[in-house]
Amino acid sequence: MxxxxxxxxxxxxxxxxxxxxxxxxxxxxxxxxxxxxxxxxxxxxxxxxxxxxxxxxxxxxxxxxxxxxxxxxxxxxxxxxxxxxxxxxxxxxxxxxxxxxxxxxxxxxxxxxxxxxxELFIMMDTEIDKNRKILVADKYKLSELLKMSLDLFRTENDYRRYCDYSKSYPVNFKLFYDISNETNVKLFHKLIDILCCPCRRTCEIEENRDESVEIIDYETLFAQSEKTDTVLVVDGKKMHVNKAILSYYSDYFNTLFNSDFKEKSMQEIPIKQVKFEHFATLLSLVLENPIVPSERNAEKLLVLSERFLMPVAKRRLELFIISSSKNRLQKVRIAEKFKLEDLMDKSISLFIDRDDFGDLLNRQIYRDFSDDTKYMPAAITGKFASFDQSDVVFLIGRHRLYGKKDLLTYHSTYFKDLFQTNLDSKKSPSEFRIDNVKFDEFSTLISLVQTNPLKITEKNAENLLQLADRFDLPSAKCHVELFLITSEKKSIREASNR
Incomplete structure (x- = not known):
């Protein structure tokens, strides 16, 4: 269905x-x-x-x-x-x-x-290149995406690469033709900074520092209008809101506004033990013009999203943290604390090879993780044959996935033919680039023909079936089909019990 x-x-x-x-x-x-x-x-x-x-x-x-x-x-x-x-x-x-x-x-x-x-999702999607992001941001007026994409232009070579520059052909200015004059000016100023400013990195740091202190007009955002019908008071400041909208997005407010509490009949309802700026940012995440969270307040907002029972706000904060520059261990910690599956998957996938683990086992942040979380990096990297036993490496984006040729050759004619094309290579282990596939899904697929397969979920099952066909892995396909049959039977049982 x-x-x-x-x-x-x-x-x-x-x-x-x-x-x-x-x-x-x-x-x-x-x-x-x-x-x-x-x-x-x-x-x-x-x-x-x-x-x-x-x-x-x-x-x-x-x-x-x-x-x-x-x-x-x-x-x-x-x-x-x-x-x-x-x-x-x-x-x-x-x-x-x-x-x-x-x-x-x-x-x-x-x-x-x-x-x-x-916009937040496109910002964090590494499979969309920066010039495509600029085109989308420019066309649909996505200011945060545009700002982030422009920041990815750091060297003169970035301009050459994204203008189809080559020694054999004249420069192709297609990117500049396809965007507005306003965005062209911003790109031009960025290039001038790169070419002419010897202290460019220092300037960028100061500029970002200034931009991070953004003045937000909360008074206008929560001003009285034809759409508002009640007032919340936080830190002595009034916020005009719509009862029906907050009730829809939050069980907390639904109970507050519609149950037999004294607040139901109050003209102004006090909200205690919360900072005004944090509370206003949280509410905005389900309103017309959401305030962009910051790396500094995102975790505090997650706490509030749970306190005020606002799952949509929590989901939007998860996307923001995925796209943020927080280090991967901090992302894993936050994902575990607030049970954020997508953040966990994305953060774990940032552990690309053995060197990324370093002294991880000796760090306190790792010791504080649950056993399930401690297992996940090994599931995505170390599990795919110990590094000493592997004889093939798959390159997916910037990730490296280690495997065994004989095992994959046995299960798949696709890999058998692929490995045949590289018999003369002196590189050990052999490396093969796999395009148009997500790292976590390809990792899960390959694990299905090994002794300790990764978890199949309803979210990835359909894509895994397509990948099993593409890479000719019938045994992996059987695993996924069995999972789907079992899930369907479970759903039928639960429905009948209700």
Missing amino acids: PFYDRLFVESDKTDAVLIIGKIENESEEPMKKVPKLETVKRFYVNKALLSYHSVYFKELFEDERSPPEYLIENVEVSEFAGVLSLIHNKPMLRLYYKAENLVELADRFQLPAAKRHL
Whole structure:
């Protein structure tokens, strides 16, 4: 069952229907067009929620209908569902490989909160190169992504490489033609700094230091408006908020506003034992214009997201920390403390080879990890044959994965043929670059033909099946199929018990 069939079902909270599908016949009246029956999807949604987050939907819903059904044209169903899910309590994560398509939809349907969420993901995605990030940031006005991408241009060679520079051909300025004049000026100034400023690194440090002290206008962000209907008081400062929106995103506020507590009837509700700036930043993460967290306050905000029961804010903080410059051990510590699976996977994957472990076993931060966490780096690197026994290395991005030729040759004609192409190589161990694959998924796939396989999850199972076909690993495919069959039976049992 597609995720959107579970997320956008009719309930006591829904009061409108979005109809998504390809159009069979044309008509001068848009709402008279009839979608093909086999492609129609009906998304049951809450008008107030969508209207709060989007001017597009606010204006759409002002046209009252009975029944309240609205046609959404020219969208791919899963992508449209994915971008809508980003303002719901259970955001869809599997479609992030289509992040650029989702940004386009967030822009089209005027969903700034979803757009910001996607911006954070693109910032941390190492598989998207910096000139592509600049193009996306420039096109959709993603200021933080643009700033981060410009910072990746550090040398003159970076400019040459991303302008298709070569000695045999003239310079191709395609990147500069495709972006706005404003962004071109920023790139030009960056190049001038690189070429002319001997103290460039010192200047950049001072500049970043100045930019990190950003003045945020909290008063405007939480000012009274037609959308607000109650006041929270923190550190003596008033924050005008919307009860329904906070109730939707937080069980804490749902109980506070709708149960028989004295706060329910209070005009101004005090929130104690929290700093105003931290609390305002936390709430903003589920509102129209989220404040960008900082490396300094991200962990404190995670604590607050748990205290105030705000899973969407917690997810957005996780994405921010993934994209941050915090060192990998600190990321692992935070992932374990707050049970953040994606942060844990991304952080563990930063341990690329034996040298990355160094004196890890002697460090206190490692000793404080749970046994499960201590096991994970070994699962991703050391498990793939001890370094002394391995005779092949796979290069995935900047990661190195060690393996045994004879084992992989036995299980896969793909690897048998691959290794045959490198018989004359004098390099030991042999190295092979594997493109268009994620390191953690390829690692899991290869582990399935070894004695201690890595964990298959519902999140990676479908991709593992595709990789098993691509790399011709039938035994690995059987592992995944067995997992899916077992998971399905478990779901059926749980459903019947309910």
